[in-house]
Amino acid sequence: MDSAAPQILERPVIRQLDEAAINRIAAGEVVERPASAVKELVENAIDAGASRIAVDYADGGKALIRVTDDGCGMSGEDLPLALSRHATSKIDGSDLLNIHSFGFRGEALPSLGSVGRLTITSRVAGGEAATITVAGGRMGPVRPAALSKGTVVELRDLFYATPARLKFLRSDRAEATAILEVVRRLALAEPTVGFTLRDMTGGGEGRVMFRADPGNGDFFEALRARVGGVLGAEFIDNALRVEVEREGLALSGYAALPTYSRGSSVQQFVFVNGRPVLDRMLLGALRVAYFDFLSRDRHPAAVLNVVCDPERVDVNVHPAKAEVRFREPDAVRSLLISGLRTVLTGAGHRASSTVADATLAAFSVPQGEARVYQMDRPSGAALSRSSAFQAPVMQGFAEAPSARVEAAVEAAPDLMARPLGAARAQLHENYIIAQTERGMVIVDQHAAHERLVYERLKRQMAEAGVTAQALLIPEIVELSAGDAARLLEFAGELRRFGLMIEAFGGSAVAVREVPSILGIVSAAALVRDVLDELADLGDSQLVQAKIEAVLSRMACHGSVRSGRQMRAEEMNALLREMEATPHSGQCNHGRPTYVELQLSDIERLFGRR
Structure with missing residues (x-):
């Protein structure tokens, strides 16, 4: 029957794509969105030696992208060549592994010209300015222009030649945010170059969205x-x-x-x-x-x-x-x-200044305008003598309580000069109040001591190594060939933390030892978690993280608990150890262990400044 006759398929014919199609395909790789076009054009300006770069856009870059620079510029003869694919001044093509510029492929300008309306106006020192336009891949002639120096690249109606691409763009605000992020990154990469970003939507002078002046010094x-x-x-x-x-x-x-x-x-x-x-x-x-x-x-x-x-x-x-x-x-x-x-x-023990700022912001300040008192700040000794004079005389005591406070302050002047000061009180059996020469410090005693014990345990582990527990019967874990190869590549590093893995024929691995500090653990689950992290990040710190999590729990149980009253010498000893221990400014979870308030900040709370 005819239905049983074999179907003869027509052999596909290999064709050479025309230049316009090639450029549009390249544009799909290089120019994903308006921000991609901005990146390519700004990088070209940096490669041209520009000291100032201005970027203007409208409607999120869909209607207009204009990049102006004061770089070396191009001559009229260079302009048609700059719009040809794989034409570049960055490299000579002999060595693709010795690249010192941002751009080097020569694809950006012809790609942009194939999907939008591109105009380039440029002038080299000592030459005449010239301009050229290309729209949808069709290049116009080079014409004379007016420009003092550098280059202006103007791209209008991005993706007008490939309207399907417009459907994949996001809102104008989202595209404008992406442009801002690109310019910010390039500004951080080139601190000696000035950048200006303007939103020209609606016409007129536009609105400056970002500005960074050229940096000075080294x-x-x-x-x-x-x-x-x-x-x-x-x-x-x-x-x-x-x-x-x-x-x-x-x-x-x-x-x-x-x-x-x-x-x-x-x-x-x-x-x-x-x-x-x-x-x-x-x-x-x-x-x-x-x-x-x-x-x-x-x-x-x-x-x-x-x-x-x-x-x-x-x-x-x-x-x-x-x-x-x-x-x-x-x-x-x-x-x-x-x-x-x-x-x-x-x-060392340093914590961020934002901790103090957040603390000050948390204080409840009475509404209304605070009265400002202008006065000189008396010395500490003068304050103590004033307090002693004003204190009531208590029957049966040889000295007023304030005099004992003065003696305590003067007994430890060296401690007040230390970064975390001298302990003065303990509040709610958890917070140590210390006085410094510039203000005061509030310490969370449990969080601080937990970090100190944790650092001590880590030092001991680093000195003695991680103790491994040999499994009575090695656990065999079946993996894919790729996962097994990836895991065995990191076997040496995992061994340092007590996890011993060997090849076991085919794509299986044998887990022979696990870190003893982890206790009873599923070796197969641990191996697969490590593999997930390797696939995600290209590296794994999971075993080390699990070990240090155990050490952190041990530190938590072995540290000074909240609710325990501490003597002055214990509080001062804790402060001194914090000063000598790296990373003691944050607990094991990244939260601050202390807050420092400057005297000026405290005075501002009370309207004294």
């Missing part, structure tokens, strides 16, 4: 000013300077104190040779560096730049150049983790 001075301007003075006041170098790799920037943690990762900015990246390995290493100080729902804040020889990193692995691949990823990861932990350890 790199760190410029970066500090730029970070403070972009992320706010609160971040920079609570950030630690990072400057680490090892084996030809360098890490620089600022990392915030653990007590300045955030509810999301919005204040994490990582760069490689000044290039903003969203690299999973680097962000995972940042999380690992802080994991002992923060709970799982809190995120560190940092602006960090990894600097290395361009030949040791491949930036040509992602269409938008958002990810990189290092030749020695373990060395980079180790530098970031150890460098940050060294910096955090150097901060």
Whole structure:
């Protein structure tokens, strides 16, 4: 029957796509949304040596994107070539592993011209200005123009040539937010370049959404000013300077104190040779560096730049150049983790200033205008003598209570000069009140001592190692071939924490030892949890985290409990140990262990300032 006759399928014909289709395909990889176009154009301006860059947009970048710079510019002869695919001034094509610029593929401008209406006006020093327009891939002639210097790239009606792409864009506000984030990241990457971002929706002068003036001084001075301007003075006041170098790799920037943690990762900015990246390995290493100080729902804040020889990193692995691949990823990861932990350890007991700000904000201040009293602040001795004079004389006592207070204050002047001061009282059997030369400190005795005991236990574990418990019968865990290979790759590191894993034929692994401190544990469940973390972050700190969680619980049970009354010498001993112990400014979950209030802040509460 005819129905049983074999169907003859027509063989597909291989065709060469035309230039317009090729450019639109490339645009789909490079230009996902208006923010992607802004990124490409601003990076071109930076590569051109611009010192000031202005970005204007309208309707979330859908109607207009205009980038103006004062860079080296292009001649009229260069303009048609700049709109050709794979034409670039950044590299000569001989070495793709020695890239010193943001751009190098020569795809951005022709891609933008294929999906929108693109106009480029430029002028080189000593030459005449020229302009060229390309719309939907059709290029116009080069014409004379008026421009003093640099380049102006104007992109209108993005995706008009591919209207289906417009349906996948978000609201104007969401696209504008994405543009702002791109400009902020590039501003942090280039602190010596000035940036201005304007929303031109509705016409007129527009509204300035972001501004960052060029930084002065050396790199760190410029970066500090730029970070403070972009992320706010609160971040920079609570950030630690990072400057680490090892084996030809360098890490620089600022990392915030653990007590300045955030509810999301919005204040994490990582760069490689000044290039903003969203690299999973680097962000995972940042999380690992802080994991002992923060709970799982809190995120560190940092602006960090990894600097290395361009030949040791491949930036040509992602269409938008958002990810990189290092030749020695373990060395980079180790530098970031150890460098940050060294910096955090150097901060000692310091806690973020936001803790005091939150405390002051929590005070209930009477409504109405407070009367301001102008007066000189008397010395401590004068205050004590005044109190003694005003105190009533109590029958049967040789001295007034205030005189005993004065003697106690004068007996420990050296303690008041210490960072956490001298203990003065204990409130509600949990809060130690200490006096410093500049104000007062309130300490949560249980949280503080819990951190001290925890650090002590960690030191003991580091010195003696992790004790492993050999399983009477090794537990065999069946895995996929890929999971088994990935797990065995990290077997040496897991062994350091008492988890011994060996290959057991095929794709199975044998768990022979587990950390004894974990007690009874399902080896198979532990292995699969480790694999999940490896798949998610490219690394696993799960075993170490579980061990340190046990140590944390031990520290909690072995620390000074709330409700216990402490003598003055015990309270002062606790304060001194906090000053000498790294990370004592936060408890095991990242919360502050103490609050410091300046005398000026206290006076302001009472309307004295």
